[in-house]
Amino acid sequence: MIKSGRSQLEIHLMAQEFSQKSKILFRPKRLEKKQRSKHKKIIFGVLFLIIFAGAIYFFFFSTTFQIKNALIIASEKNISADLVAQVQNSVRDFFQMRFFFVRRDNLFVFQENELKDYLISKFPEISDAKIERSSEKNLAEREIKIYLTKREMAAIWCETDLASAATGELKPVEEENFEPVTSTAATISESEAVRPKEEIKKCFYVDGEGVVFEEAPLTFGALIVLVKDFSGDEISLGARIAEPKFIEFILDARDWLAKNSDVSLAEFSIDKEDRQLRGLTSEEWQIVFNESQTAAEQGFIIKKVLEQEIKDKRRDLEYFDLRIENRIYYKYRNQDSKEDNTQK
Template sequence: MVRGNSYVVSAAIVDAFQNIFAETKLLFLKNNNLNILNSQSAEQEIKDKFPRIEEVSIEKQWPDKIIVVIKEKEAVEILCKSKNASVSDFSVANFSDCFFIDKNGIAFDRAADTQGFLILKILDNRGVDIGLDKKSLNTEFLNFVRDLKNNFDDYLNYNIKLIVLDHSAQREVSALIDNWRAIFDVSGDAKKQLFVLREVLEKEVKDQKDKLDYIDLRVEGRAYYKLK
């Protein structure tokens, strides 16, 4: 019996356990000796086989029953590559190789390369390798993006459509907001940059938002903007 799974198919987990214990003849059948079951080793093999599983535990119910309890990973963001790394208009970017990433930034399952997800999408134009079980984004970047995402509504009445890492990016990240971009410094404080962004929009850009191209916040305490 398998509990706790929503995406990983129960039958696939049972089959995996049967393969793991085939050598010991423990095939979830009556009269098998549960004492020969190495739970810790089996749990690790299941996690290795199913990247979507974060935790797994085996409960033995004597004399012949096993319950597998799993906890699946939660998708925090979607990470994609662009089909055209030189694209300048990210609102029409063509995505490829999209993956759900977990709290540690590790890709654990494929995601559709379409718009419309409620989960924040990150477009990586740096040309780095993205794939299952890989961590393509460093911790500093992930922490900044999540801080930006979690505090955005407190400062602005907008939604972040897309986070973009440009191929030439060093310490900056762009956020596609409406039809314009905000460029942030990853090494800086997200809240302070959001405060400056709000001030520029309210006091300088004002009613020209429909003509806005980008606002650059990479210089601490300042902002530079460009109209289309």
């Protein structure tokens, strides 16, 4: 029985020894395979990161895809060499800006509209900046062309203060081709009847879109549309001081009267209280306009009254007023305010 017990113990010990030997002989091979697989993954991961980082650097941070040259082209003769040089410097500044750490002169990041908006905001005198990239055939040149268009002056707009004023009364004249409007009197406030004293502060060039784009000298002349703004609003470069329709109305009124009725509008003014538009003729009488009607319609009324009613007394006029639709009011200088000039 003892021998049998020993044999069982020996068998058990032999089994343990065999198990340990099997671990030593076979388990390291499985571990070795796992370790090799793990090492491969690490190596491939590192290689991927290196390639990815290299690609990011190559496409976004190296000079390979940076715009090499920006050619500024003045599409009009009124663009000075000084303005072109300033725009060139601003383009360089724009390219130094970054989009998520990437310079904006990178071909993959560069946006034409962003540069265009930047230049127009920085230079109010520029109305458009058309940008063209190099063609695909010449992509290696990495060049852009910027075609500048400068705003054209439509009027000179002046900040003006009112110093003194006078009063007057308007008298109506009903046109036979217009339906009468129920109204027995129309009066104008102080500063409306005669030309007031004034103090001009600053003047600016304004284009047809109503955008203020450059400081201007106070200039008078037959070819210049002068607008004196008594509204008290501060004028700043790049701001829209008036709507395009308002500018168009002023130009149309000036041109229509000059062409059809021999009336020369020397300047326009905008009232402080109600921003009412007025025109001052070269004969020193005013026209108070109605912006809800076209300049041609009002010009036709003025022409008819001048020919049929005023005739040779034009130089004695003080003003015309067309603010009330389908009616026109006028007054002579030094006229008794109670005198009735109504035409029925």
